[in-house]
Amino acid sequence: MSVRLLKYAFIEDHAEQPWFGTAGPLRDSYDVVIIGAGGHGLACAYYLAHDHGITNVAVLDRSYLGGGNTGRNTTIIRSNYLTPEGVAFYDASLALFRDLSLELDTNIFYSERGHYTLAHNESTLRTARWRAEVNKHFGIDSEVVDADAVGRAIPGIDLACGGNHAVEGALYHAPGAVARHDAVAWGYARQAVLRGVEIHQHTAVTAITTRGGRVSGVETNRGPVSAGCVLSAVAGETPRVLDMVGLTSPIEIFPLQACVTEPVKPWLDTIVVSGSLHLYVSQSARGEMVMGAALDPLEVHQRRSTFEFVSGLADQILDLFPAMATLKVNRQWAGMADMTPDFAPVMGTTPVDGFYLDAGWGTWGFKATPISGKTMAATIAAGRDHALVAPFNLRRFDDFRLVGEKGAAAIGH
Amino acid sequence: MKYAEFPHLGRRPYTEFAQAGVLEPEPDELAPEAVAPWVYARRSVPRERVEWWYHLPTRLWFRVRRDTASDTVLGVEAARGDER
Ligand SMILES: Cc1cc2nc3c(=O)[nH]c(=O)nc-3n(C[C@H](O)[C@H](O)[C@H](O)COP(=O)(O)OP(=O)(O)OC[C@H]3O[C@@H](n4cnc5c(N)ncnc54)[C@H](O)[C@@H]3O)c2cc1C
Numbered sequence: 053m054s055v056r057l058l059k060y061a062f063i064e065d066h067a068e069q070p071w072f073g074t075a076g077p078l079r080d081s082y083d084v085v086i087i088g089a090g091g092h093g094l095a096c097a098y099y100l101a102h103d104h105g106i107t108n109v110a111v112l113d114r115s116y117l118g119g120g121n122t123g124r125n126t127t128i129i130r131s132n133y134l135t136p137e138g139v140a141f142y143d144a145s146l147a148l149f150r151d152l153s154l155e156l157d158t159n160i161f162y163s164e165r166g167h168y169t170l171a172h173n174e175s176t177l178r179t180a181r182w183r184a185e186v187n188k189h190f191g192i193d194s195e196v197v198d199a200d201a202v203g204r205a206i207p208g209i210d211l212a213c214g215g216n217h218a219v220e221g222a223l224y225h226a227p228g229a230v231a232r233h234d235a236v237a238w239g240y241a242r243q244a245v246l247r248g249v250e251i252h253q254h255t256a257v258t259a260i261t262t263r264g265g266r267v268s269g270v271e272t273n274r275g276p277v278s279a280g281c282v283l284s285a286v287a288g289e290t291p292r293v294l295d296m297v298g299l300t301s302p303i304e305i306f307p308l309q310a311c312v313t314e315p316v317k318p319w320l321d322t323i324v325v326s327g328s329l330h331l332y333v334s335q336s337a338r339g340e341m342v343m344g345a346a347l348d349p350l351e352v353h354q355r356r357s358t359f360e361f362v363s364g365l366a367d368q369i370l371d372l373f374p375a376m377a378t379l380k381v382n383r384q385w386a387g388m389a390d391m392t393p394d395f396a397p398v399m400g401t402t403p404v405d406g407f408y409l410d411a412g413w414g415t416w417g418f419k420a421t422p423i424s425g426k427t428m429a430a431t432i433a434a435g436r437d438h439a440l441v442a443p444f445n446l447r448r449f450d451d452f453r454l455v456g457e458k459g460a461a462a463i464g465h
Numbered sequence: 466m467k468y469a470e471f472p473h474l475g476r477r478p479y480t481e482f483a484q485a486g487v488l489e490p491e492p493d494e495l496a497p498e499a500v501a502p503w504v505y506a507r508r509s510v511p512r513e514r515v516e517w518w519y520h521l522p523t524r525l526w527f528r529v530r531r532d533t534a535s536d537t538v539l540g541v542e543a544a545r546g547d548e549r
Pocket of ligand 1: 087088090091092095112113114115116117118119120121122123124125126127128129179255256257258266285286287288289293308309310344387388389410413414415416417418419420
């Protein structure tokens with residue numbers, strides 16, 4: 053990258069070249085069709101080509117590349133989860149993230165900030181201790197710190213929290229990071245296209261065709277396409293795609309909103325999360341305060357923003373950071389979170405042969421983009437679940453073998 | 466703020482209610498293999514559906530028909546005292 057930067061300083065024309073050309077006509081047939089050009093679908097396409105030499109692949113998106121939850125998320129990356137299955141999975145993702153700029157030859161602005169999950173009462177502190185112990189057991193840098201340490205590490209924080217719910221301590225996770233979401237999607241897209249994958253934007257899948265219980269292809273607004281393997285990586289639209297193959301799941305869709313303030317000088321270098329206050333905040337490389345809260349209370353299939361969200365968030369965040377009262381909110385937006393009852397994803401093979409699922413990523417799936425792509429590619433190449441995704445199979449809801457990740461996933465992303 | 470018209474209460478904002486999910490008739494008996502689907506299967510696609518809403522200030526329950534694509538309330542009925 054540094055050589056490229058040096059060259060950039062000496063050239064006259066600073067127009068960025070297109071990252072990849074537009075795909076030609078949609079062909080009649082591919083080995084693999086991926087529905088959804090979000091981070092997950094694009095990463096899977098890249099690893100299919102890179103790790104398994106499967107390049108006859110089409111990624112179809114009804115809208116534009118990265119325009120779903122990938123381009124709307126607040127990019128918190130961490131691995132201090134609560135279940136052994138979750139910890140192993142997210143830690144493998146962090147390992148991939150650390151080298152991703154080099155692997156994709158794209159600066160994803162991966163920035164390790166440290167991640168504080170604040171505890172305002174005894175029971176949260178107990179869960180923090182539990183998480184720290186599980187994390188340490190798996191070799192993850194995670195510890196419980198007291199309120200003084202929180203006060204020293206987080207400038208401007210009011211530890212009394214407006215006098216209502218004083219901070220008692222926190223779970224601290226040094227590897228907690230943020231990254232540039234668009235760059236992750238574009239980087240995977242470019243490297244996949246370089247290896248022969250086709251990305252067709254504005255191509256909606258309207259039906260999935262099967263023959264004798266096996267997937268045979270998809271119908272799109274641009275005509276039918278045959279394929280022996282179809283992966284659904286459509287996040288907030290998963291239930292609609294499952295309807296097309298006659299499968300059900302526990303996934304329910306709720307809007308999740310976020311906002312950014314006007315940019316200010318760097319003052320907050322860590323990521324701060326409070327489950328009790330239902331909020332989290334970090335400062336972007338551009339200086340904006342990036343903030344989010346809990347899910348909207350009602351199922352809605354729409355990406356509208358609400359005033360209740362910003363006013364509720366502002367009310368809470370000012371208890372924690374009174375000095376933010378002078379900041380103006382610049383933008384707010386929403387995504388559609390695909391929630392599961394155990395706050396763990398739904399991945400892998402399904403009862404329909406050749407139909408694969410990567411969903412249930414709710415409010416926390418950006419951090420899993422690399423490892424989901426890699427393990428789903430391995431799953432599709434082998435026709436059976438990769439060891440890391442096996443615990444997350446849709447089947448767990450028939451066997452009542454849920455992966456209880458709620459204590460670590462609810463607000464913390 | 467979104468509002469809807471409720472029997473007994475008149476025009477109230479959504480935020481005064483706790484929404485307790487979709488209304489589905491509870492079967493008297495469930496075969497063992499039907500238990501998991503009853504507990505977990507959802508159909509979270511844009512559609513009209515009937516939901517239980519609970520008015521926090523008055524503790525009254527309502528059946529609310531709502532379009533989950535446009536988030537508009539299409540009809541409200543007060544729940545009867547003997548409903549579960
Ligand atoms: C506000 C917000 C904040 C978040 N914060 C974090 C965070 O801090 N950390 C974290 O780890 N995660 C976070 N998440 C969650 C994370 O964004 C998602 O889990 C993740 O990005 C999902 O990626 P994806 O590629 O699976 O889905 P998406 O990026 O949503 O991509 C799905 C794509 O499928 C396409 N599609 C849908 N239906 C069809 C069809 N029928 N045919 C063709 N294409 C179709 C859509 O157009 C879309 O582009 C957040 C989410 C939101 C909304």
